[in-house]
Amino acid sequence: MAKGKVSPELIEQFKQIVGEKYVYTDKDKLEPYSHDEVTDPHYMKEPQVVVLPATTEEVSKVVKLCYENDTVMVPRAAGTGLAAGAVATFGGVIISIERMNKILEIDKDNMVCVSEAGVTTSVLQEAVQKEGLFYGGDPCSGDSCFISGNVATNAGGNRAVKYGVTRDQVMGMEVVTPTGEVVTLGGKFRKNATGYMLMHLFIGSEGTLGIITKVYLKLVALPKYQQDLLVVFDNLDDAIALTPKVMNAGITPVCVEFMDNASIKQVEIFLDEKLPKSDVGNYIIIQIAGDNEDVLMDQCEKIVELAEENNAIDSLVADPAVIWKSRKAYLEADRARSLVFSMEDIVVPMTEIPGAVQQISRLSEKYNVAMHCAGHCGDGNVHIDILKDDRTQEEWEEMLPKIQGEIYALVYQLGGRLSGEHGIGYKREALLEKYTDPVELKMMKAVKKALDPKNIMNPGKVVSINDEVPVEE
Structure with missing residues (x-):
């Protein structure tokens, strides 16, 4: 594997490219880059140097230097990930795209937004909305995550039922390869049968195949009307x-979210607010949207009718500000209770969620x-927070793999x-190795070796292609 250590000479060359101000080596500036949103110390590693390029050209020059010097590099967006994917676990250089934060174009005629990599998702959403358009991607961390991080992880989020995950929003991208070459894949066109769809290799590749510097995103017309419903059940299975009953009724919600009662109570404590029916309730949050208000009201009535048939305690027209604040506070509420916890992110067929x-x-x-469940039941994605609470680190490290083993055996x-x-x-690289079909895993590793033969671009993340050992200080 390439070297994890960075020479002083190489650091000086980085400064010549991006400016001394944007090369971090001081401990206080390095610390925020030592972790993402995974707060378990096991996954933290302070980098030796962080480089902040401002243009694709600067990214390319930095990457070429790393390639020529066999030095590991770790692409990083906003650091809001939950898999320790943007941490310098194996040493080397963190390349942060946070300065590349411009929306380059909102093309209303082609309904495309062209954005630099470091634009915050919510900023992009607000910008296109002002133009009467709508961006369908909506991860829960939208206020802080970057659009390129969404692409690199194929982020899902609340609107995936109707609009799909990030992959479904991407029309094109500009990428810097591990050798420092720059390539544009896709563009403003919506159909493409021109050879292999290489763009889709980079979506969800988590910075292991290259650095995304620009994205072309699909926009749709802004819906005129929207309604949020909160349906409360005392039985989580119900x-x-x-x-599925809502979706089989011919209604395509924007999203269908759920929170179990333990999660609701924890969010109440965190927000210091009383939530509806929190004593016994489990929540289903449904958002529908469209251009015909009468049709929307008919859909609301049908959902309430189906909910009553399914033993709902209550159905409420929800205040969007309150209910979505509660849903999006799920992660922070558990972190406030237990700084160390493991957030599992399983996905199963929609009908298998109750059994799981x-x-x-x-x-x-x-x-x-304590294990709290919430997630996106409209697409089978369940988040399970396993809380360390007052256990020792040794007890936690002994217990967690046992729980994960049982969860993943069930999931598969x-x-x-x-x-x-x-x-x-x-965080999950060893689990992927264990549970993935050997043929599928072999194909993944072949792609990694073909595009990154030196194993220089974010090694040890997603798949390992040789014996990788974290660099010791």
Whole structure:
């Protein structure tokens, strides 16, 4: 594998490219780059140097230097990931694209937004909305994550039921390869049968195949009307079983989210706010949108009718500000309770969610550990927060693999996979190796070797192609 250490001479060359101000070597500036949103110390590693280029040309020059010097590089967007994918676990250079933060064009006629890599997702959403257009991607970390990070992890989010995941929004991208070459894949056109669709290799590649510097994103017309419903159940199975009934009724929601009662109560504590029916309730949050208000109201009535047939306690027209604040606070609420926890990100067929959650609840009892569930039941994606609480680090490290082993054995038995939207990174690389079909894994490694023969671009994340050992200080 390429070297993890960075020479003083190389650091000086970086300064000549991006300017001394944008090459970090001081400990206080390096610390924020030592982790993403994974707060377990096991996954933290302070980099030796962070470089902040401002243009694709600067990115290319930095990458070429790393390639020529056999030096590991780690692409990094906003650092909001949940798989330790943008951490310098194996040493080397972190290349942060945070200065590349311009929206380059909103093309209303072609309904495309062209953006630099470091634009915050919510900023992009607001910009296109002012033009009467709509961007369908909506990860829960939209206020802080960068659009290129969404692409690199194929982020999902709340609107995936109707609009799809990030992959479904991307029409093209500019990429700097591990050798420092620059290539544009795709563009403003919506159809393409011109050879291999290489663009899709980079979507979800988590910075292991190159650095995304520009993206072309599909836009749609801004819906005129929107309605948010909160449906409360005392039985989680009944709650989740509502989703296929709604979709089979000819209604395509923007999103269908769920929160179990333990999650709701934890969010109440975190926000210091009373939430509806929180004493016994499990939540289903449904958003619908469209251009005909009468049709929307008919859909609301049908959803309420189906909910009542499915033993709902109550159905409420929800205040979007309140209910979405509660749903999006799920992660922070658990972090406030237990700084160290493991957020699992399973995906199963939609109809298998009740059985999966039911069996996962039994694991909570078996191991006497708090496990909170929430997620996107409209697309089968369940988030499970396993909380360390007051256990010692040794007890935690002994217990967690046992729980994960049981969860993933169940998930694959149900026809699912170990990550729906958070990705693999370093955190789940060994799990991917264990559970993935050997032929599929061989194909993934062949792609990595072909595009990154020196194993220089974010090694040890997603798949390992040789014996990689984290660099010691």
